Amino acid sequence: MRALSTAATGMAAQELNVEVISNNIANMNTVGFKRQRAEFQDLLYQDQEQVGSQSDSTGTVVPTGLQVGSGVKAGSIYRITQQGSMTQTSNPLDVAIQGAGYLQVQLPSGETAYTRAGNLSVNNSGVLVTDQGYPILPQITIPTGATNITISQSGLVSATVPGSSTPSNLGQLQLASFINEAGLEGLGDNLWQVSGASGAAVVAQPGQNGLGTLLQGYTEASNVDAVSEVTALISAQRAYEMNSKVITTADQMLATSVQEKS
Amino acid sequence: MDNALFVGLSKQITLRKELDVVANNIANADTAGFKVESLMTANDPQTPWGATHSRQIQFVVDNGLARDFAQGALRQTGGTFDLGLRGDGFFQVQTSGAPSYTRDGRFGIDAQGQLVTAQGDPVLSDGGSPIVIDPTKPAPVIGEDGTVAQGLQVVGKIGVVRFASLSALQKQGGGYYQNVSNIGPQPATDTKIQQGMIEDSNVNPITQITRLIEVSRAYQQVANLMDTSGSVYDEAIQRLGKVN
Numbered sequence: 033m034r035a036l037s038t039a040a041t042g043m044a045a046q047e048l049n050v051e052v053i054s055n056n057i058a059n060m061n062t063v064g065f066k067r068q069r070a071e072f073q074d075l076l077y078q079d080q081e082q083v084g085s086q087s088d089s090t091g092t093v094v095p096t097g098l099q100v101g102s103g104v105k106a107g108s109i110y111r112i113t114q115q116g117s118m119t120q121t122s123n124p125l126d127v128a129i130q131g132a133g134y135l136q137v138q139l140p141s142g143e144t145a146y147t148r149a150g151n152l153s154v155n156n157s158g159v160l161v162t163d164q165g166y167p168i169l170p171q172i173t174i175p176t177g178a179t180n181i182t183i184s185q186s187g188l189v190s191a192t193v194p195g196s197s198t199p200s201n202l203g204q205l206q207l208a209s210f211i212n213e214a215g216l217e218g219l220g221d222n223l224w225q226v227s228g229a230s231g232a233a234v235v236a237q238p239g240q241n242g243l244g245t246l247l248q249g250y251t252e253a254s255n256v257d258a259v260s261e262v263t264a265l266i267s268a269q270r271a272y273e274m275n276s277k278v279i280t281t282a283d284q285m286l287a288t289s290v291q292e293k294s
Numbered sequence: 295m296d297n298a299l300f301v302g303l304s305k306q307i308t309l310r311k312e313l314d315v316v317a318n319n320i321a322n323a324d325t326a327g328f329k330v331e332s333l334m335t336a337n338d339p340q341t342p343w344g345a346t347h348s349r350q351i352q353f354v355v356d357n358g359l360a361r362d363f364a365q366g367a368l369r370q371t372g373g374t375f376d377l378g379l380r381g382d383g384f385f386q387v388q389t390s391g392a393p394s395y396t397r398d399g400r401f402g403i404d405a406q407g408q409l410v411t412a413q414g415d416p417v418l419s420d421g422g423s424p425i426v427i428d429p430t431k432p433a434p435v436i437g438e439d440g441t442v443a444q445g446l447q448v449v450g451k452i453g454v455v456r457f458a459s460l461s462a463l464q465k466q467g468g469g470y471y472q473n474v475s476n477i478g479p480q481p482a483t484d485t486k487i488q489q490g491m492i493e494d495s496n497v498n499p500i501t502q503i504t505r506l507i508e509v510s511r512a513y514q515q516v517a518n519l520m521d522t523s524g525s526v527y528d529e530a531i532q533r534l535g536k537v538n
Binding site: 033034035036038039041042045046049069071072073074075076077079081082096097098099100101102103104107108110112114132209210211212214215228229230231234241242267268270271274275277278281282284285288289291292 | 402
């Protein structure tokens with residue numbers, strides 16, 4: 033009886049769905065988090081009578097055929113890269129990206145990762161780092177005692193250093209964009225890595241080449257919408273229940289058959 | 295002589311197949327662009343062997359699968375490449391061999407910038423070529439007629455086609471259909487594309503659960519009938535077999 037395994041695929045798919053939704057809800061307050069969506073596809077069909085095959089020698093054609101499906105599978109988990117809303121923090125080292133693009137982060141391994149979480153700070157040597165302490169590329173050092181740190185829309189970092197009355201230029205932040213940003217590989221900690229599906233990083237100044245601009249004193253909130261996640265959770269739970277009902281029914285029918293010979 | 299048993303069996307076989315179809319509908323209640331299916335059955339009249347009168351026995355056979363192509367509800371997602379179809383058209387997808395057709399508009403772009411389906415196959419334009427998005431230009435806006443524009447520049451037009459006879463379509467899994475007839479599709483000019491929307495599966499859960507109950511009850515009834523007809527033989531054998 034195929035119905036048993038078909039319903040099992042349905043239950044497994046809804047389980048994954050709940051996992052993805054719960055991860056979205058758990059990261060509702062994670063800076064720069066992008067919500068994800070499990071995408072389902074129907075499984076292969078078994079042709080018991082092919083559409084359009086001839087049913088007799090005079091050329092009569094089967095009009096509809098008989099194809100029975102074998103359930104559902106998870107196709108992919110798609111990341112929805114919609115802009116999150118801006119939260120004001122008034123911290124001069126917080127930058128939010130308005131529009132497309134990622135900040136470049138140097139990992140301890142020397143590789144480059146990408147992030148949209150712009151809650152930056154400085155480490156003990158004055159280097160601009162992420163909240164895990166990884167330096168932002170191109171590296172920018174803020175001298176001790178610097179005041180009035182400003183990050184312009186186009187990424188220019190300047191500050192007033194002791195002994196000077198005019199702001200001095202400390203460096204230029206750059207953003208990276210990808211042909212297919214949904215194809216980036218997640219590393220956790222808000223970091224993403226280039227994959228075969230994302231295409232190579234294209235680095236430019238903020239505001240150029242279709243990249244977004246920077247907004248100092250703000251962070252980008254996650255784009256998770258609590259109401260739609262909870263609605264999705266409810267519908268996933270109901271779908272799970274329905275699939276389990278199919279298993280019960282198939283089981284009852286099998287039991288009926290077994291009892292016939294008593 | 296065992297006709298009641300065999301007629302009952304023919305019904306049970308179709309009920310089991312129907313359960314498989316209902317199970318597949320329920321499993322795909324959340325699959326975008328999925329179309330609900332139901333099993334069609336027919337009478338298969340047979341004259342019993344050695345019958346002296348013309349009364350026929352009506353067996354049940356499954357003779358096809360009906361697919362309801364009714365519009366599914368459009369759900370808002372806000373995704374740039376989520377496209378919902380309103381109307382009876384299909385997107386064209388480039389697959390090995392013949393093109394495939396789908397109503398599942400959860401698209402994305404691949405490493406070459408091509409507009410692709412969730413499985414990574416290129417979505418075709420009205421001219422039959424893949425659509426390439428330039429990442430350095432503004433986010434694409436897709437119009438109701440399928441025109442893809444980045445800023446003021448039009449980069450392509452998504453082709454939407456319709457079939458005169460939907461029974462020419464064979465399911466491939468993954469939301470894909472293939473055309474198995476010789477009649478090609480026509481451009482569907484009255485089908486509208488909605489950006490930021492997905493067409494939900496048109497499975498109605500309540501109908502499917504009701505069908506599930508019906509199938510299971512019918513199966514039990516037939517089992518009872520077969521039981522009863524079996525006990526008739528039992529009794530006949532016991533009574534007639536008594537010697538004294």
